[in-house]
Amino acid sequence: MNVDFAVIRRILAGNPDAFRVLVRRYEGHVWRLARAFTRDPNDCEDLAQDAFLTAYLRLADYDPGQGPFLTWLLTIARNKCLNALKKRKPRLLAELPEGADQRTPDLAFAEKEWFRQLDVALDSMPLEQKVVFLLAEIEELPHEEICRIEGVPVGTVKSRLSRAKEKLRSFFRAVEQP
């Protein structure tokens, strides 16, 4: 966090090139969050870029006392993605699958195909569950940080995560018992 703040101070002092350090450090996190909202790589890139651009323009508003820079950045990214989804709902949602593929896999199910099925199961979750699952399980953020990003109480985060996990468990059960 202090390392980030030192970089932010350099940027605010008039060195915009220092922002590259933050972009390189957190681009993966923002990218993966944007991927939860759209499967189109071009849309994903636009959303992630827009989030970084907004963060750069509002950098003076960042208060390190309120939490890590990553939490602040992911909050911006999440809001950007939600706004884009509201504006372009038909297009973005059209990219998402209708639901998990119900075809029964056999035991010689290729690992790649298994991963693909799991991706589909994740994509078919309601957005709020998917985002919380992604932040908690893939990005491994503490629940308190997810609360700040999502703007909901810890209980809501926990229940969304538990519902998301239950959906994946039912996917496992479906694979186990063809």
Added chain:
Amino acid sequence: MDQDDRYLLWKQRRAKADPPADFADKVMAAIPRPEQSRRDRLHFRAWLMALLHSRTGKIGLCSLAVLACAFRVLQVFSVFIPE
């Protein structure tokens, strides 16, 4: 490999989903530079000065001010007009 292992592998694979290599370059190209914003401010100031010092600009601004004033006066008098 059991399901837990495969699940962990899947999570690791998802966690490694990274943006294209030139992503940071694109972001850096999109951010406004101080020089550029200063130039924009200077352009705006130059445009404003040109507007204020031109005859057409002065007439336009005065007309707008008269219209705004008239609108406000009408608004005030409309209070006394019975519906």
